[in-house]
Amino acid sequence: MNTPQEKEKRPDWDKYFMDIAEVASRRSNCCRRHVAAVIVKDRRIISTGYNGTPRGIKNCDEGGCPRCSSDAPSGEKLEECLCSHGEENAIVQAAYHGISVKDSTLYTTFSPCLLCAKMIINAGIKEVIYRDRYTIDSTSRRLLEEAHIILRPLHQ
Numbered sequence: 394m395n396t397p398q399e400k401e402k403r404p405d406w407d408k409y410f411m412d413i414a415e416v417a418s419r420r421s422n423c424c425r426r427h428v429a430a431v432i433v434k435d436r437r438i439i440s441t442g443y444n445g446t447p448r449g450i451k452n453c454d455e456g457g458c459p460r461c462s463s464d465a466p467s468g469e470k471l472e473e474c475l476c477s478h479g480e481e482n483a484i485v486q487a488a489y490h491g492i493s494v495k496d497s498t499l500y501t502t503f504s505p506c507l508l509c510a511k512m513i514i515n516a517g518i519k520e521v522i523y524r525d526r527y528t529i530d531s532t533s534r535r536l537l538e539e540a541h542i543i544l545r546p547l548h549q
Contacts, residue, residue: 406436410500411524411547414479417441418502422452423476424461426503430483432518434497440490442482446475468529480509484516494518504544507533514540522547 404412410431417429422445429443451457453476460473477485480501487494495517504523505513510533513521520543537544 407500407522407547410438410498411502411522413438413441414500414502415524417443418479421445421479422454423458424453425467428479428501428503430479430499430501432483432487432494432497432499434494439492439494439497440483440487442477442479442484442486444476444479444482447477450475478506478509479503480505481512484512484518498522500547503527504530504546505533505537506530507536509533510536513537514542518542520545 410433414429414431417431418427421427421429421443427444429441431438432440446452446457453461456462458473458475460470461476463470463473465473480499483499484494496519497517498520499513499518500522502524504525504527505521506527506529510530514536521537522545524547526546534544
């Protein structure tokens, strides 16, 4: 007789790493959206990050970010947001610990914004796999394509 665990199909690598990104997104303290990224090299996780205020700054859910504390509609007053993005934090955490992300793959719960796309390009990441599409990502998509970085959705 098969147990429920035996019936569940073993996830492929993409689903496995995206599931880990999904769990990491639950650490986010942003009041608006929970986003996380996992950077992988040779099928090994080398860094993770989730969105929220910078280290040492009051968390969003504690009033640390003026935009999160406001009633600004989605996509507006972005200049007031103090949060670092999940992709940004994953790249910065690797740098903080002296880990190269060159030629790695980044798994993210949302496709990258323009700032994160520029960081991904300059960090030498070769592929970005995302779960959901960020609504204002047309310029970042074009930039990643021009830089020959693979950008693909994960269909689960």
